[in-house]
Amino acid sequence: MDEKVTTLLNPNYTYLKERIDTDRWILLQGSTRSGKTWSIIHFIINFCYKHQGQGIEIDIVRDTFTALKATIWKDFKTVLLEVGLWDEKNHHKTEHTYTLFGNIIQYYGADNPEKIHGRSRDILIINEANHIDEETIDQLTPRTRYRIICDFNPALGAEHWLDTYIDDYGVLITTYKDNPFLTKEQVEDIESKKNNPYWWTIYGTGQRAKVQGAVFENWEQGEFKGEDWSFGMDFGYSNDPSTLVKVSIDKRNKIIYAHECLYETHLTTSQLYEIANKHASNKLIVADSAEPRLIAELKAKGLNIQGTKKGQGSIVEGVVMMNDYKIIVTPESKNLIKELSKYRWADKGKTVPIDDNNHCFTGDTLVTTIIGEKKIKDISEGDVVITSNGFNQVIKKWNNGLKQVANYSMEFDTFSLSLESTNSHKIKTEKGWTEISNLKANQKLYLSKYFLERNINSIKVKGIFQEARKGFIELFGSIITGRYKKGMTYTMLMVILRITILKTLILFHRACMLVTLLKRGLKTILSSLRSSTKKELKKQKSGIKVKRVESGTQNMEKKLGLTDHIERLIVKSAVKSIRLDTQEYQNTAIITAKLRHLEKGEETLKRVYDLMVENEHEYFANGVLVHNCIDGLRYNVMFYISRPNYGKYAVG
Numbered sequence: 020m021d022e023k024v025t026t027l028l029n030p031n032y033t034y035l036k037e038r039i040d041t042d043r044w045i046l047l048q049g050s051t052r053s054g055k056t057w058s059i060i061h062f063i064i065n066f067c068y069k070h071q072g073q074g075i076e077i078d079i080v081r082d083t084f085t086a087l088k089a090t091i092w093k094d095f096k097t098v099l100l101e102v103g104l105w106d107e108k109n110h111h112k113t114e115h116t117y118t119l120f121g122n123i124i125q126y127y128g129a130d131n132p133e134k135i136h137g138r139s140r141d142i143l144i145i146n147e148a149n150h151i152d153e154e155t156i157d158q159l160t161p162r163t164r165y166r167i168i169c170d171f172n173p174a175l176g177a178e179h180w181l182d183t184y185i186d187d188y189g190v191l192i193t194t195y196k197d198n199p200f201l202t203k204e205q206v207e208d209i210e211s212k213k214n215n216p217y218w219w220t221i222y223g224t225g226q227r228a229k230v231q232g233a234v235f236e237n238w239e240q241g242e243f244k245g246e247d248w249s250f251g252m253d254f255g256y257s258n259d260p261s262t263l264v265k266v267s268i269d270k271r272n273k274i275i276y277a278h279e280c281l282y283e284t285h286l287t288t289s290q291l292y293e294i295a296n297k298h299a300s301n302k303l304i305v306a307d308s309a310e311p312r313l314i315a316e317l318k319a320k321g322l323n324i325q326g327t328k329k330g331q332g333s334i335v336e337g338v339v340m341m342n343d344y345k346i347i348v349t350p351e352s353k354n355l356i357k358e359l360s361k362y363r364w365a366d367k368g369k370t371v372p373i374d375d376n377n378h379c380f381t382g383d384t385l386v387t388t389i390i391g392e393k394k395i396k397d398i399s400e401g402d403v404v405i406t407s408n409g410f411n412q413v414i415k416k417w418n419n420g421l422k423q424v425a426n427y428s429m430e431f432d433t434f435s436l437s438l439e440s441t442n443s444h445k446i447k448t449e450k451g452w453t454e455i456s457n458l459k460a461n462q463k464l465y466l467s468k469y470f471l472e473r474n475i476n477s478i479k480v481k482g483i484f485q486e487a488r489k490g491f492i493e494l495f496g497s498i499i500t501g502r503y504k505k506g507m508t509y510t511m512l513m514v515i516l517r518i519t520i521l522k523t524l525i526l527f528h529r530a531c532m533l534v535t536l537l538k539r540g541l542k543t544i545l546s547s548l549r550s551s552t553k554k555e556l557k558k559q560k561s562g563i564k565v566k567r568v569e570s571g572t573q574n575m576e577k578k579l580g581l582t583d584h585i586e587r588l589i590v591k592s593a594v595k596s597i598r599l600d601t602q603e604y605q606n607t608a609i610i611t612a613k614l615r616h617l618e619k620g621e622e623t624l625k626r627v628y629d630l631m632v633e634n635e636h637e638y639f640a641n642g643v644l645v646h647n648c649i650d651g652l653r654y655n656v657m658f659y660i661s662r663p664n665y666g667k668y669a670v671g
Contacts, residue, residue, distance in 0.1 A: 029197035031058035031170075039066070039166060046181070046190040047170040050225035052205060054198040055170035056091050059144060060098050062168075063124065066142075071120035078140040080159065082150040083423060083622065084128030091146045092126050129155045130423075130442075130622060138162065145169045152443075153180040154457075173227040194225045235359050238346035243278045245269065250280070250299045252306040252324070254291075254313055255451060260284045263295055263304075264355060268344070275344045279352035284451070288313065292320045299323070379422055379627030380640055381439040386630070387467050387639035395628045395640070404630075404638045407447070407465060407609060413638075415631040422627045426620035427455050429464070429643070431612045434471070438641050441627065447637065447644040449611060456619065463611040470642035609644070 031047050031054055038045045039062075047055045063077060079095070081087035099105035099119075109118040116125045127134040129151055139162040145151060148169035160167060175181060195201060195209050213219050220228035245267025253262045263281035268274075280298045291313075295304060301323050306314055308326030317324050348356055382396030389403040389410055398404075402413045426439045438444075438455065445452040449463040458464075632638050637646050 029054045029058060029193055029199070030191060031055050031193055031197075032062055034191045035059070035062045035168065042188050043167060044184045044188040045166065045168045046185060046188060047168070047193070048173055048185075048190045048225060049170070049193040049197075050172065050195050051209060051222040052195045052198055052201055053193040053225060054200070055193065056094060056146060057098070059146075059168060059170060060091070060095050063095075063144070064098065064102070064104065064119070067120040067122045067124075070122065073122060075122040075142065076140040077122065077124045077142045077144065078138070078163075079124065079126040079144045079146065080129055080151075081146045082128065083130045085622075087126060087128050087146065095124075095126075135159060139164065141165045143167045147171060148181060149173075149175055149179065156180055172221060173225060174221050175227060192225045194223070235342065235346065237342055237344070238348055238359050240350045240356070241347040243267070243276045243347070243349050245276050248276075249302050250295070250304040252295065252304050254307055254310045255284060260354075261286050261291055262354075263298060264352075265298065273344045275341065275346045277346060277352065277355060278349045279355040282354040288316050288320075292317055292322060295322055295324075296320075379424070379441045379444065379629050380645075381424055381625050382628055384439065384628075384640050385470070385642075387470050387642070392470065392473065395630065398628075398630060404632055405467065405469070406632060406637050406639075407644060412633050413630050414633045416628065418626065418628055422625070423622045424625050424627060425622045427458075428618045428620070429458075429614055430616040430618075432615060436466075436642055438643060438645075439625070440640075445646040447646065452646050458614060458617050460615055460617070462614050464614055465644035466610055466612055467639040467642045467644070468610050470639060 031049070034047070035045060035058065047059070049055045067075070067077075079087070079091060081091060095117075096105060104119065111117070114125070115127055116123055118124075125138075125140070129135060135155055135158050141164050143159060143163040143166070145156075145159075145167065149171040169181070169184075171181065195206065209223060212223065217228050220226050243265070248265055248267040251262075251264045251266055255261045260282050261284070262279070265278040265280050267276040269276070281294050283294075286294070295317070299322070304322060304324040305327050306317075306324055308314070311326065314324055314326050346359070348359065380395050382394060384395045385392040386395050386398055387405045388398075389405065393402070395416075396418075398413055398416050400413055400416060403410050404413055422441055424439050424441055426437055428435060428437045440455060442456040443454050446455050446458060447465045448458070449465075453462070630638055637644060639645070
């Protein structure tokens with residue numbers, strides 16, 4: 020194979036040739052149009068030529084299959100056509116493979132779990148690796164026998180999984196100037212953006228830039244100092260970690276010293292106590308007041324701990340306080356450094372920090388508010404939404420533009436719900452916050468009982484129609500004349516609505532007495548249904564018109580004794596559930612249900628929206644409870660800086 024084209028191109032190709040025999044990871048970082056992708060394509064072609072007939076398996080992966088087809092795979096086919104190596108017979112469209120010189124090249128998106136979890140290969144090519152999450156990498160790399168080649172632009176933020184491999188293997192940085200094939204017009208277009216510092220640093224020079232809109236720019240790494248100190252604590256469990264930050268505040272010189280003591284998930288209360296006691300001993304710990312039960316348990320075990328006050332504007336207040344100081348973070352505090360680096364403002368007015376755990380829902384998603392359900396696209400700042408800890412205001416809603424979303428269908432024992440969202444939106448489970456794409460069967464989710472009851476007609480309830488139909492067939496056989504089918508369907512639909520409500524009440528109400536009553540009611544209904552319908556059908560003659568059956572459905576419903584019985588139960592329940600005091604709300608408005616099956620639909624591009632809710636950072640979307648960890652530091656700082664009587668070191 021003639022390599023003169025590729026040797027002309029830029030250093031990327033040469034770097035690949037030099038490193039392929041020695042380095043497990045080969046990393047190409049570059050600006051826009053630096054020739055990274057085309058160099059990789061030429062390298063693949065020449066590598067396959069030199070190892071022809073050896074059956075080497077090469078996988079090309081990008082974040083989504085759609086993006087891959089439109090970029091690197093399109094370019095790969097173009098290059099093969101240009102050098103006369105494309106043969107349609109070698110392209111297996113169903114399997115997404117191409118055979119080149121007796122070697123197999125397969126291409127797929129990281130959004131295909133079967134490919135990610137099941138396949139092994141010799142060489143892995145990751146295109147635009149900055150868009151691939153670390154969990155996917157953890158699945159791909161152990162299944163790669165030989166080499167991993169990544170190309171990416173440096174829009175990575177302060178911390179990224181790529182950093183580990185950059186430290187271990189180094190990285191080649193190239194720019195558009197290394198690509199001799201760009202036209203004069205292309206070069207001029209790139210250079211016209213020099214006035215945009217952020218864009219130019221990343222896409223012009225191929226270097227990393229500070230995150231735009233960073234909340235904290237007043238920090239640096241250094242030695243922890245202070246004559247006295249205290250601690251800030253934030254609670255998590257599953258995806259969000261529990262954190263403990265050692266803090267000393269020099270008010271005179273306006274310096275905050277911080278050291279990360281804990282950053283860990285899945286800690287029990289006992290484990291949390293042991294770790295906190297080891298570091299803090301009798302020192303004061305200022306913690307997130309949203310967990311009063313946990314604070315009380317830790318205090319009972321002997322910790323000197325108390326909650327910080329949170330109210331309207333407390334997040335911004337804490338940020339403002341911290342930005343008035345210089346923050347010194349110890350080099351060992353890797354997670355704290357990461358959190359400080361990535362924390363950004365959501366708006367130009369710097370009034371709302373972004374909650375990176377909240378992602379996006381499509382516009383028709385229903386949010387449960389104090390006055391009922393509203394589409395998320397219609398939510399306004401100041402609207403009051405329901406959370407797991409009472410009612411809280413929406414402090415920010417923003418339109419996040421077009422994003423890849425998927426419809427997630429969640430099946431429970433007796434009903435199903437769906438959410439159309441980005442793959443990383445977090446859902447509240449009994450074990451903590453979990454990304455929707457990572458939900459597993461048998462996990463318990465937090466649901467809004469109010470939403471389920473209000474939307475009973477639109478919720479898919481499993482087995483209800485089948486159950487009613489089965490009862491009729493048992494009584495009358497499977498052969499029913501056409502004249503009766505329509506009338507019976509109407510009658511059944513009336514019954515189905517009532518049974519649906521009944522089943523929902525049985526599922527969600529806590530009181531054993533009520534459950535027993537409802538169970539008895541169900542037996543009465545079904546018994547009445549069988550008896551009354553049997554009598555009614557005996558009275559009807561074959562010549563009676565379907566219309567008479569239709570017009571008589573309301574009367575028949577009354578004869579079956581359904582309306583009054585169930586409506587009394589519903590009213591009784593509603594009176595009890597509708598109380599708005601916090602304790603009653605917490606006890607009645609939220610239920611947990613075990614997820615039986617999660618099914619992800621095809622990804623599509625749709626306009627999406629997100630909310631930020633004051634204090635709790637959560638809300639109910641389509642009846643499902645959906646969703647900082649510098650907060651431990653913020654809680655401590657707010658507690659002490661706001662107290663004027665502390666001396667040089669704001670502790671005590």
